[in-house]
Amino acid sequence: xxxxxxxxxxxxxxxxxxxxxxxxxxxxxxxxxxxxxxxxxxxxxxxxxxxxxxxxxxxxxxxxxxxxxxxxxxxxxxxxxxxxxxxxxxxxxxxxxxxxxxxxxxxxxxxxxxxxxxxxxxxxxxxxxxxxxxxxxxxxxxxxxxxxxxxxxxxxxxxxxxxxxxxxxxxxxxxxxxxxxxxxxxxxxxxxxxxxxxxxxxxxxxxxxxxxxxxxxxxxxxxxxxxxxxxxxxxxxxxxxxxxxxxxxxxxxxxxxxxxxxxxxxxxxxxxxxxxxxxxxxxxxxxxxxxxxxxxxxxxxxxxxxxxxxxxxxxxxxxxxxxxxxxxxxxxxxxxxxxxxxxxxxxxxxxxxxxxxxxxxxxxxxxxxxxxxxxxxxxxxxxxxxxxxxxxxxxxxxxxxxxxxxxxxxxxxxxxxxxxxxxxxxxxxxxxx
Numbered sequence: 344x345x346x347x348x349x350x351x352x353x354x355x356x357x358x359x360x361x362x363x364x365x366x367x368x369x370x371x372x373x374x375x376x377x378x379x380x381x382x383x384x385x386x387x388x389x390x391x392x393x394x395x396x397x398x399x400x401x402x403x404x405x406x407x408x409x410x411x412x413x414x415x416x417x418x419x420x421x422x423x424x425x426x427x428x429x430x431x432x433x434x435x436x437x438x439x440x441x442x443x444x445x446x447x448x449x450x451x452x453x454x455x456x457x458x459x460x461x462x463x464x465x466x467x468x469x470x471x472x473x474x475x476x477x478x479x480x481x482x483x484x485x486x487x488x489x490x491x492x493x494x495x496x497x498x499x500x501x502x503x504x505x506x507x508x509x510x511x512x513x514x515x516x517x518x519x520x521x522x523x524x525x526x527x528x529x530x531x532x533x534x535x536x537x538x539x540x541x542x543x544x545x546x547x548x549x550x551x552x553x554x555x556x557x558x559x560x561x562x563x564x565x566x567x568x569x570x571x572x573x574x575x576x577x578x579x580x581x582x583x584x585x586x587x588x589x590x591x592x593x594x595x596x597x598x599x600x601x602x603x604x605x606x607x608x609x610x611x612x613x614x615x616x617x618x619x620x621x622x623x624x625x626x627x628x629x630x631x632x633x634x635x636x637x638x639x640x641x642x643x644x645x646x647x648x649x650x651x652x653x654x655x656x657x658x659x660x661x662x663x664x665x666x667x668x669x670x671x672x673x674x675x676x677x678x679x680x681x682x683x684x685x686x687x688x689x690x691x692x693x694x695x696x697x698x699x700x701x702x703x704x705x706x707x708x709x710x711x712x713x714x715x716x717x718x719x720x721x722x723x724x725x726x727x728x729x730x731x732x733x734x735x736x737x738x739x740x741x742x743x744x745x746x747x748x749x750x751x752x753x754x755x756x757x758x759x760x761x762x763x764x765x766x767x768x769x770x771x772x773x774x775x776x
Contacts, residue, residue: 450481455501458483458493467686468501469493486685487713487736487762534738535757538572538579542748545569545581545603547643561588564638572725572752576701577774578648579725579752588637597630597649599697599704599772601727605642610635613661623668625770627697627704631660645750647725647772651701659699666696671706671729671770687712689763701775708768715760716753723774724753731767736760 450456454471472482472490483493543549550567564587570580582600592612602624609618609626612633620626626644631654654660669675676692689712695705707726728749735751736742737759745751745767753759755776 449495450498450500456483456498457501458498469498485713485762487734487742487760490742535754536741537735537737537743537754537757537759538752539735539743539745540571540750542603542750544571545643545645545750547583550581550583556584556587556589559587559589561637562586564589571750572754574723574754574774574776576650576776577723577725578650579646579750581643581645583641583643584636584638585641586638588635590635591628592633594628594630594632597627597651597655597700597702598646599625599627599649599702600644600646601625601770603643603645604640605638605644606640607636607638607642609663609665610637611662616662618663618665620665621667625666625671625696625704625706627664627702629655629660629662629664629697629699629702631655632663633661634663645727647774649702649772649774653700655700664697664704666694666704666706670694670696671768673708673768676706676708676768682709682712682714684712684714687763689714703773703775704771706768706770708766709761709763710766711763713760713762716758718758720753720755720757721775723755723776724771725774726751726753726769726771729768729770731763732765733767734762734764736762 450471452471452473456469456471458467458469459465467485469483469485472484474481480494481498482490483498484490547567550569553566553568555563555565562585564584566582566584568580568582570578572579586607602620602622604622606621607619609620609628610616611618612635618626630649630651671694673692676694679691679693682689682691687710689709691707691709693705693707695703697704706729728745728747728751730747733745734742735745735753737757742762743751
C-alpha cells in the first residue's frame with residue numbers, strides 16, 4: 344500500500360546528533376493530524392538502493408511508503424524514543440558502510456563541490472547531502488539552504504576549481520520541498536514562519552459557503568470564502584460569488600484582490616463611473632468607497648484586507664481602482680536595476696496600481712538569482728505568483744518552493760532570502776502596520 348500524494352522534506356542539521364524527516368501530506372489526509380512520524384521497515388541494496396521502506400503515521404492514518412534512500416541517509420527518521428532514534432541512526436551509518444567497492448560513489452557525503460551546470464547554478468558552491476536514486480546524481484545543498492538533484496557530470500570537487508564557459512539559464516529544482524535545520528546567526532532578529540498555499544487550497548469546493556447575500560437587489564448571488572492568514576491589521580483569503588448585483592456603502596476596510604476567474608463591473612457612487620473587471624485583473628476598493636457590484640460571471644478571487652484606522656481623503660476613497668492584466672505584463676513594468684546577489688545577476692521590475700496610506704498594491708518581477716530579503720521586514724506582504732519558480736527560505740531554515748498559482752504571506756518581522764530559479768512575476772499587496 345502506498346499513500347498517494349505524500350511528499351517528504353529532509354531536515355539536515357548541523358552540530359546536532361540527530362536530524363529528522365518531516366512530511367507534507369495532502370490536505371484531506373493532513374486535516375486533524377498536525378504531526379507525523381515514521382518507522383523504518385526495511386532497506387536492501389545499501390546507499391545505491393532506489394528507496395527505503397518506512398511506515399508513515401499521520402494522526403489516525405498509516406501507510407507503508409517507499410521513500411528515497413538519499414533522503415533517509417541524509418537524515419534520521421523521527422522516533423518517539425531515544426533507542427529508536429539510535430537504531431535509525433545506526434541504520435543510516437550501516438547503509439553507507441554496506442556500499443560495496445563496486446558501488447563506490449563519485450562524491451562522498453559532506454564533500455564540498457562546485458556546480459558546472461545547469462547554467463543558472465554554474466559556479467555556485469554546494470555540499471553533497473547524499474546520493475540520489477539511480478546512482479548517477481546527488482542531492483546537493485547550496486549555501487542558501489535549497490537542495491537540488493545534480494548529475495555527477497555537472498559538478499566537480501571544490502578543490503578542482505571552476506570550469507569556465509557557462510551561461511545563465513533556468514535550473515530544475517528538486518521535486519520535493521526541502522527544509523534545512525541550520526543555526527544561522529539571527530543577530531537578535533525574531534525567527535518567524537511565513538504562510539503559503541497552493542491554488543488548490545482556494546479551489547471553489549474548498550471554500551466555506553456563506554449563503555445568498557441579503558443585500559442583493561439583482562439576482563440571488565451566493566458567496567463562499569476561506570481564510571489563509573490573519574494578522575493584527577491584515578488578513579488574506581479567497582472569495583467566490585455567483586452572478587447578481589448589490590450595493591456597498593462606506594467600506595470599513597481597504598481591500599485589494601486578484602481575480603482568478605469571472606467578469607463584471609464596479610460602479611463608483613460618487614459619479615457613476617463603471618469599472619469593468621475580468622480574470623487576470625487586480626482591483627483595489629479603498630476604505631470609505633461606496634458603489635455597487637454587478638457580477639455577470641461567477642467571480643473567484645484572492646484577497647488581502649487592510650483594517651487600518653486612518654481615514655482616506657475623499658479623492659482617494661471615492662474611486663475603485665482596476666489594473667487590467669496587460670498593465671502588469673513584463674513590457675509594462677518599470678526596471679529597477681540589479682539586486683545585490685550572492686549568485687546570478689537578478690534584475691527586478693515593478694508597477695504600482697495603488698499606493699495610499701498604509702496600503703501598497705502592484706506587480707513585481709525578477710530574473711534568476713539569489714539574494715537576502717529585507718531583514719526583520721517592517722511590513723506584511725501578500726503576493727500571488729503569476730509565473731516562475733523560486734525558493735523562499737526563512738531564518739528557521741525552511742525552504743519553500745513557490746510556483747505560479749501559489750499565494751504567500753510574509754508577515755511583519757519575517758527575515759529570509761530568495762532563490763529565483765526561473766524568472767518570477769507576482770501581484771502583491773503590502774500592508775504597513
